[in-house]
Amino acid sequence: MxxxxxxxxxxxxxxxxxxxxxxxxxxxxxxxxxxxxxxxxxxxxxxxxxxxxxxxxxxxxxxxxxxxxxxxxxxxxxxxxxxxxxxxxxxxxxxxxxxxxxxxxxxxxxxxxxxxxxxxxxxxxxxxxxxxxxxxxxxxxxxxxxxxxxxxxxxxxxxxxIEPYACSKHAVDRGSIGPDDTVVVAGAGTLGLGMVGAIHMLKPKTLVVLDLKEDRLELAKRFGADVAINPGTADPVQAVLDLTDGYGCDVYIEATGHPASVKQGLEMIRKLGRFVEFSVFKDPVTVDWSIIGDSKELDIYGAHLGPYCYTPVIDAIANGSMPTDGxxxxxxxxxxxxxxxxxxxxxxxxxxxxxxx
Missing domain, CATH: 3.90.180.10 (Medium-chain alcohol dehydrogenases, catalytic domain)
Known part of the structure; x- marks a missing residue:
């Protein structure tokens, strides 16, 4: 040059x-x-x-x-x-x-x-x-x-x-999702939609996606979500409890960046569940930590960047396993x-x- x-x-x-x-x-x-x-x-x-x-x-x-x-x-x-x-x-x-x-x-x-x-x-x-x-x-x-x-x-x-989907895959990997799990992804933006594709490949029992925008929920369903809930028109906590015989979801992945989503997740996750926090928040978030310990004994996982995920994500995008259209x-x-x-x-x-x- x-x-x-x-x-x-x-x-x-x-x-x-x-x-x-x-x-x-x-x-x-x-x-x-x-x-x-x-x-x-x-x-x-x-x-x-x-x-x-x-x-x-x-x-x-x-x-x-x-x-x-x-x-x-x-x-x-x-x-x-x-x-x-x-x-x-x-x-x-x-x-x-x-x-x-x-x-x-x-x-x-x-x-x-x-x-x-x-x-x-x-x-x-x-x-x-x-x-x-x-x-x-x-x-x-x-x-x-x-x-x-x-x-x-x-x-x-x-x-x-590729970059955001690598972050999505890493967050999903942190949740150790199995075939008997009910998984909730909060947020169907780019990262959440990447998570939907990554989770769909793991074939959990039920994949629930939450978002306030109907067009994003429709895309989430096309990408593999079993249930799509708009918290603006339905009570997501009650809906997840109803889906799980009152126990709550096994895995909750927070990908909205909104403080209310953290509280919502702590309410809808079951005892001994796995909570994955992905979002970058504008300001510090305060929650009732006694839920994490005394009430539910949760496993809390952070997720940062997309380590060891670029090659599998490139392959998954190429073969359509992680959908991208739209x-x-x-x-x-x-x-x-x-x-x-x-x-x-x-x-x-x-x-x-x-x-x-």
Whole structure:
């Protein structure tokens, strides 16, 4: 790439201060890859970051996670256009690729024991300047990045869902779902719909999906949900109790990002059940912890990122086991990033909104 060449990029300067700018095309160093971005999805966490979520920007005594200025975006698909000096990996110019959203340090106690997704340094694309994100025409993959080849046969709408669906699969794996289980997924956005596909492959006794939007519930049923409930028109707790002889669900996966969903899950899950918390919340959530311990003795699992899930998800999308049709609802050019964020935030008739550089 010519020295001094520039590109368009959405650069984060602060809460509510995102700017479409001209930025230098990244220079690739030893062992690195330069990627031409095909598309970048907008994640719910991008919206929360834009609005100044304390978890990202710091608060309650916690330091900020994000470092600015930084190019936003961690849901992407792209093509290799340049190899860095002394590159010795398997990829070549022209390959279609994706990188896991975290770039591990490979030197902390987590990386050294195979738990790289909990890396202590924790560099995630779009949040740190040394791993600038994909809301740009080009991005760089570090020599430490986890990179996978993506089949050309996958449509753009399928390929851009690999990252969120990897997160979905990891959350489902945390629930240890078996054939006798009644499973509830709260939230049928992109992540929830990915969970529906991953759970459907496990063939549980009953899969229940909750969402306030009827179009998303219809899609969930097409993807494999047995029961779809709108909490705005029915009591989901009573409905799940009725389905389970009054016991409650075996597994509850929280994927709405709304505090009320946590309380709802604690009410509808059975004693000795498994609660999987996936969402990133805008603010801290308070619940009655005595339910977790004294009342129900629950197993509580967190779920973060998509470790060891990219290869099986790419295969599952390719063979149709994890359905994708209808999830990407809107495409915008990079120049219309603000309108795209607004459409994503409103969620009216939209699920996954993507930017095309």
């Amino acid at each position: 010519n020295s001094g060449a520039v590109m368009k990029a959405v650069v984060v300067h602060g809460p509510g201060d995102y700017r479409l700018e001209e930025a230098p095309i990244p220079a690739v160093g030893t062992g690195e890859l330069l990627i031409r971005v095909e598309a970048c999805g907008i994640c719910a966490s991008d919206i929360k970051t834009y609005h100044g979520a304390p978890k990202i920007w710091g608060g309650d005594g916690n330091p900020p996670y994000i470092q600015t200025p930084v190019v936003a975006g961690h849901e992407f698909i792209g093509e290799v256009v340049e190899l860095g000096p002394d590159y010795s990996g398997e990829f070549r110019v022209g390959d279609r690729v994706i990188s896991e959203q975290i770039v591990p340090c490979w030197n902390c106690r987590y990386c050294n024991t195979g738990k790289y997704w909990m890396c202590q340094k924790h560099d995630i694309y779009g949040f740190r300047p040394n791993v600038n994100g994909a809301m740009a025409q080009y991005m760089k993959f570090s020599k430490d990045a986890l990179v996978y080849r993506v089949p050309r046969e996958l449509s753009l709408e399928q390929a851009v869902l 999830v990407v609802t809107h495409r915008f050019p990079l120049e219309q990033w603000k309108e795209a964020f607004e459409v994503m935030e409103r969620g009216d008739g939209s699920i996954k909104v993507i930017l095309i550089p």
